[in-house]
Amino acid sequence: MSRWKAGAIHFSISLAVFLLLLSIILLVWFPGILFSIDGGWSGLRIVIGVDLVLGPLLTLVVFKAGKPGLKFDLSCIAIFQISSMAAGMWIVYNERPLALVLAYDTFFSLSAQEFEDNGKDISVLEGIPGSYPKLIYVELPENEFSADVANMRSQFIGDPLYMQTDKYRPLQGNAESLDGIFRREDSVRESVSDELLGQLREECRFSKFVSTKNSGFVCYGSNEELLTDFYGNEYPQAEI
Numbered sequence: 001m002s003r004w005k006a007g008a009i010h011f012s013i014s015l016a017v018f019l020l021l022l023s024i025i026l027l028v029w030f031p032g033i034l035f036s037i038d039g040g041w042s043g044l045r046i047v048i049g050v051d052l053v054l055g056p057l058l059t060l061v062v063f064k065a066g067k068p069g070l071k072f073d074l075s076c077i078a079i080f081q082i083s084s085m086a087a088g089m090w091i092v093y094n095e096r097p098l099a100l101v102l103a104y105d106t107f108f109s110l111s112a113q114e115f116e117d118n119g120k121d122i123s124v125l126e127g128i129p130g131s132y133p134k135l136i137y138v139e140l141p142e143n144e145f146s147a148d149v150a151n152m153r154s155q156f157i158g159d160p161l162y163m164q165t166d167k168y169r170p171l172q173g174n175a176e177s178l179d180g181i182f183r184r185e186d187s188v189r190e191s192v193s194d195e196l197l198g199q200l201r202e203e204c205r206f207s208k209f210v211s212t213k214n215s216g217f218v219c220y221g222s223n224e225e226l227l228t229d230f231y232g233n234e235y236p237q238a239e240i
Contacts, residue, residue, distance in 0.1 A: 007060035046088030103161035105184035109211035
């Protein structure tokens with residue numbers, strides 16, 4: 001067997017493994033638009049670099065039929081490749097969003113680290129129906145003034161609304177109930193340009209979006225029950 005054939009075989013196996021890992025990341029850990037806006041690329045770059053590039057390249061370099069110690073060399077490459085892929089997947093796994101929490105007028109994407117940093121028990125998410133990441137809203141007083149006070153108070157006392165897990169409720173329901181949940185939508189729409197508003201789909205429930213990797217605006221699709229579109233902060237705010 002030539003080194004080119006060995007390298008091609010290694011690449012084919014690596015590609016099959018990579019596609020399997022990618023499907024897990026895209027369909028389970030970072031579904032929908034979350035992969036592109038919430039850090040899915042960070043660990044995946046390691047997986048791509050090692051799995052599809054470095055591993056097959058090392059095989060191409062060291063392979064020579066009948067070479068003494070060839071099995072040892074290939075074993076070392078395999079161990080290095082598997083270890084690096086595992087490290088990359090571990091990074092992606094730890095950074096995956098576990099909850100998308102609508103607090104007041106903003107969706108916050110929260111990983112396990114945010115719950116740990118704020119001293120919150122992550123097991124609260126188990127009581128929320130649906131698959132991960134859980135779609136949640138923070139229940140506020142029905143009175144608009146009281147809701148505003150609750151939001152301002154949370155900022156002053158260092159207890160952010162999105163971390164008040166006792167107020168977590170599943171984000172689901174009909175159009176009427178969603179009107180109450182997205183009560184600040186008109187205010188958010190007034191804060192952006194007509195250019196951005198012209199791009200929104202009719203069924204879009206418009207909110208701000210914040211994660212450790214990105215910020216901007218998102219659409220929540222009530223039909224799909226997920227975040228469907230992301231818009232960055234490059235749009236100038238409308239003059240009020």
